[in-house]
Amino acid sequence: MHPTPLAFLLFAEGASGSIPLSMLILFASAKLMAEVAERLNQPGIVGEILAGVLIGPSVLGWLAPNEFLSAMSDLGAMFLLFRVGLEVKSSELMRVGGTAMLVACSGVIVPFLMGAAILLLWGAKLNEAIFVGASLVATSVGITAQVLSAKGLLHEISSKVILAAAVIDDVLGLLVLAVVSSLTRGKFNALQLSLTALLAAGFTVIVARWGTHAMRRVTPHIERTLKASEARFVLALSLLFFLAVLAVSTGVAAIVGAFLAGLALAESSGTRERDLAQGVSEFLVPFFLAGIGLHVDLSAFAKPATAVLAIVLLAAAVVSKFIGCGLGGLGLGKANALRIGVGMIPRGEVGMIVAQIGLGFGILSRNSYAVVVFMSVATTIIAPPLIKMAYGSLLQLPGDALGEEVLRMG
Amino acid sequence: MHPTPLAFLLFAEGASGSIPLSMLILFASAKLMAEVAERLNQPGIVGEILAGVLIGPSVLGWLAPNEFLSAMSDLGAMFLLFRVGLEVKSSELMRVGGTAMLVACSGVIVPFLMGAAILLLWGAKLNEAIFVGASLVATSVGITAQVLSAKGLLHEISSKVILAAAVIDDVLGLLVLAVVSSLTRGKFNALQLSLTALLAAGFTVIVARWGTHAMRRVTPHIERTLKASEARFVLALSLLFFLAVLAVSTGVAAIVGAFLAGLALAESSGTRERDLAQGVSEFLVPFFLAGIGLHVDLSAFAKPATAVLAIVLLAAAVVSKFIGCGLGGLGLGKANALRIGVGMIPRGEVGMIVAQIGLGFGILSRNSYAVVVFMSVATTIIAPPLIKMAYGSLLQLPGDALGEEVLRMG
Numbered sequence: 001m002h003p004t005p006l007a008f009l010l011f012a013e014g015a016s017g018s019i020p021l022s023m024l025i026l027f028a029s030a031k032l033m034a035e036v037a038e039r040l041n042q043p044g045i046v047g048e049i050l051a052g053v054l055i056g057p058s059v060l061g062w063l064a065p066n067e068f069l070s071a072m073s074d075l076g077a078m079f080l081l082f083r084v085g086l087e088v089k090s091s092e093l094m095r096v097g098g099t100a101m102l103v104a105c106s107g108v109i110v111p112f113l114m115g116a117a118i119l120l121l122w123g124a125k126l127n128e129a130i131f132v133g134a135s136l137v138a139t140s141v142g143i144t145a146q147v148l149s150a151k152g153l154l155h156e157i158s159s160k161v162i163l164a165a166a167v168i169d170d171v172l173g174l175l176v177l178a179v180v181s182s183l184t185r186g187k188f189n190a191l192q193l194s195l196t197a198l199l200a201a202g203f204t205v206i207v208a209r210w211g212t213h214a215m216r217r218v219t220p221h222i223e224r225t226l227k228a229s230e231a232r233f234v235l236a237l238s239l240l241f242f243l244a245v246l247a248v249s250t251g252v253a254a255i256v257g258a259f260l261a262g263l264a265l266a267e268s269s270g271t272r273e274r275d276l277a278q279g280v281s282e283f284l285v286p287f288f289l290a291g292i293g294l295h296v297d298l299s300a301f302a303k304p305a306t307a308v309l310a311i312v313l314l315a316a317a318v319v320s321k322f323i324g325c326g327l328g329g330l331g332l333g334k335a336n337a338l339r340i341g342v343g344m345i346p347r348g349e350v351g352m353i354v355a356q357i358g359l360g361f362g363i364l365s366r367n368s369y370a371v372v373v374f375m376s377v378a379t380t381i382i383a384p385p386l387i388k389m390a391y392g393s394l395l396q397l398p399g400d401a402l403g404e405e406v407l408r409m410g
Numbered sequence: 411m412h413p414t415p416l417a418f419l420l421f422a423e424g425a426s427g428s429i430p431l432s433m434l435i436l437f438a439s440a441k442l443m444a445e446v447a448e449r450l451n452q453p454g455i456v457g458e459i460l461a462g463v464l465i466g467p468s469v470l471g472w473l474a475p476n477e478f479l480s481a482m483s484d485l486g487a488m489f490l491l492f493r494v495g496l497e498v499k500s501s502e503l504m505r506v507g508g509t510a511m512l513v514a515c516s517g518v519i520v521p522f523l524m525g526a527a528i529l530l531l532w533g534a535k536l537n538e539a540i541f542v543g544a545s546l547v548a549t550s551v552g553i554t555a556q557v558l559s560a561k562g563l564l565h566e567i568s569s570k571v572i573l574a575a576a577v578i579d580d581v582l583g584l585l586v587l588a589v590v591s592s593l594t595r596g597k598f599n600a601l602q603l604s605l606t607a608l609l610a611a612g613f614t615v616i617v618a619r620w621g622t623h624a625m626r627r628v629t630p631h632i633e634r635t636l637k638a639s640e641a642r643f644v645l646a647l648s649l650l651f652f653l654a655v656l657a658v659s660t661g662v663a664a665i666v667g668a669f670l671a672g673l674a675l676a677e678s679s680g681t682r683e684r685d686l687a688q689g690v691s692e693f694l695v696p697f698f699l700a701g702i703g704l705h706v707d708l709s710a711f712a713k714p715a716t717a718v719l720a721i722v723l724l725a726a727a728v729v730s731k732f733i734g735c736g737l738g739g740l741g742l743g744k745a746n747a748l749r750i751g752v753g754m755i756p757r758g759e760v761g762m763i764v765a766q767i768g769l770g771f772g773i774l775s776r777n778s779y780a781v782v783v784f785m786s787v788a789t790t791i792i793a794p795p796l797i798k799m800a801y802g803s804l805l806q807l808p809g810d811a812l813g814e815e816v817l818r819m820g
Contacts, residue, residue: 020488020664031644038637071429071478076429115615150639227448229560230692234441237693241434254430279689282640283647353628 007270019327030286043384052293072122076288078258079281084145085262093164100164103328108172109326111136114316127184136370140348141166154301156277158339171200191217203250211264233276300370310371321345339390351376416526440696453794462703463813488668489691493670494555503574511736518582520734521546524726541768544590545782548583550758551576553790568749579707613660621674629678643686710780720781752796761786
């Protein structure tokens with residue numbers, strides 16, 4: 001029974017009255033499905049993404065993507081990458097920079113060519129094929145990072161290559177998207193594109209290289225000065241937002257800024273800030289994961305042709321990243337190449353954003369859009385079990401990783 | 411320099427592209443102003459609210475209230491009350507129930523009559539006067555709770571009376587608003603109103619009375635069953651959202667549900683969940699506090715008459731709650747009555763919501779709306795220093811910091 005509409009007005013103005021309800025549905029179902037996945041011996045993350053598909057418009061229709069949920073999802077991705085950054089030393093990422101660059105580059109070229117070729121063979125227009133190719137380019141580092149972090153594997157060399165490559169890959173993805181957008185719309189400007197590239201790369205390299213050093217010098221000083229409680233955490237959050245803003249304005253994704261903020265603080269932050277940041281990310285990350293699943297629209301696959309294209313493109317997305325990135329990582333041995341190959345598979349929110357831009361420009365049809373979104377979500381669901389398998393021997397060895405696993409279960 | 415608009419699209423669809431920037435501005439300025447306030451020996455909370463006024467439309471114009479910020483503000487209020495609930499035992503609130511009921515009732519009647527009388531004397535229409543009276547009724551418990559919690563004073567008997575009275579006051583405020591809305595619009599239905607009252611009061615009393623017991627029995631069982639990491643925190647958040655939804659649908663504010671969730675878990679939750687919840691509230695509470703300040707519109711006060719009315723109404727808001735609630739609390743002695751009187755002064759978001767409803771119905775003029783918002787914000791800024799003064803003797807007993815520690819343990 002519903003006493004009065006005033007009840008909703010009492011909570012908040014306008015449409016946000018249903019916020020507690022959306023939060024309950026999304027959070028609880030994501031966590032419930034994570035539990036189910038864990039019991040089936042699958043990574044919990046797969047359950048959380050599937051929960052989004054389940055409660056989304058295609059199946060139960062309880063929730064649809066909206067501005068609030070999308071903001072929460074962006075924040076979730078930011079805090080996820082921030083927390084991962086906190087666990088990694090930037091000097092160690094720098095050390096694998098060469099391999100990571102190789103992995104990122106071949107992991108961009110192979111998927112782009114394969115995706116565009118498939119669409120051309122399918123009879124799509126050149127512009128549409130190019131855009132679909134571009135949507136296969138960038139890895140969603142959040143998915144892999146979450147799996148590796150949950151299993152205590154972030155300190156493996158392959159994990160570091162994956163993280164570094166995914167950041168480089170984001171910058172490359174931006175460039176591919178910028179080139180593709182301007183080419184397909186006939187507004188190509190080489191000077192502006194070079195400037196974009198320079199700015200994005202410059203920001204990333206400078207913060208990754210000198211951020212840690214700067215924070216190690218600044219933090220103790222500020223800590224002595226500030227009177228507020230939890231001053232270090234406040235400082236960490238401010239840096240996170242600041243670098244996210246800088247990242248967006250130099251052209252990189254906000255999550256890259258968040259990751260760099262975590263990196264910069266990795267050596268100067270204590271357990272208290274880590275615990276507090278962990279709280280925020282436990283709260284927000286389900287919105288990122290289930291938010292990805294929420295975008296799936298299965299109704300487009302009523303046409304068998306579209307369904308076939310979706311499956312072919314999904315296979316290409318998996319194979320092309322695996323081959324491209326695996327080849328780039330061969331220098332570290334076959335086992336590591338395998339891990340890097342599967343670790344770079346998830347496209348997640350990045351592929352969806354490219355598809356949205358293509359749809360907005362009128363270059364992608366409604367069908368190709370649905371196909372790309374399906375590919376983006378399906379790669380995030382397929383990758384975690386593959387990652388678990390590829391790292392399997394490490395999970396079973398005695399030592400660090402296993403130790404953490406035991407502690408977690410205990 | 412701004413390389414390409416694609417940069418923003420890369421972050422998120424639509425208007426949410428500026429999310430990291432709004433977050434940086436709001437969070438950093440709130441914390442900066444909190445620091446300034448602390449250095450002036452004022453509660454940090456006053457700085458955070460003033461930061462909202464400062465960056466808001468009236469002064470710097472950097473940010474204006476929007477759907478995203480309002481959602482963050484609602485979440486901030488929910489987590490603030492959740493965390494406060496975690497620190498209080500519901501049995502202790504029940505014990506002061508009688509006094510709290512007295513405080514709440516006289517704290518509703520006196521402000522309502524005084525507010526309506528002032529508007530009538532000012533020459534407003536009866537309906538408008540009644541609505542302004544209603545906007546003076548409900549206390550924003552979050553403001554006082556934050557001050558008391560920051561100073562470690564939640565375990566004082568006067569603090570418990572304030573918390574319990576503020577919850578009762580919220581239910582009464584809902585009823586006053588429902589009655590006023592239906593009267594002024596000529597749609598009075600006594601049966602429906604009684605049902606609303608019964609439902610709201612029933613929900614609150616049942617959860618407050620039996621919630622702790624239920625959680626103490628359920629938590630260990632669920633904990634043994636769940637495989638996921640941080641299962642207890644996940645459970646706590648789910649309960650928080652669940653009770654917020656129930657609260658809203660029975661007619662009470664979502665924050666009351668959040669507070670009840672905290673209460674229910676107060677005895678069964680450990681330090682780990684508390685730390686994680688603390689992280690979320692450190693992150694979100696500035697959005698609640700500065701979000702209140704953001705609503706101030708000083709341009710309405712260009713007319714001297716409006717400015718005078720605003721000051722008169724503000725004085726009435728302070729005096730009427732102080733007298734009403736202080737009288738209700740006299741049974742606990744003069745010192746406690748004083749604390750209760752000032753603790754109930756802040757109107758915060760509650761007064762603003764009533765004003766928005768009145769504006770939406772066409773009953774409040776633009777000017778009266780601005781006056782009520784000003785009163786709501788100004789009471790939240792005036793109250794914290796008064797609360798600090800009223801509790802002064804407790805803070806200064808065995809030295810400042812030590813005193814807080816002792817009280818916290820006691």
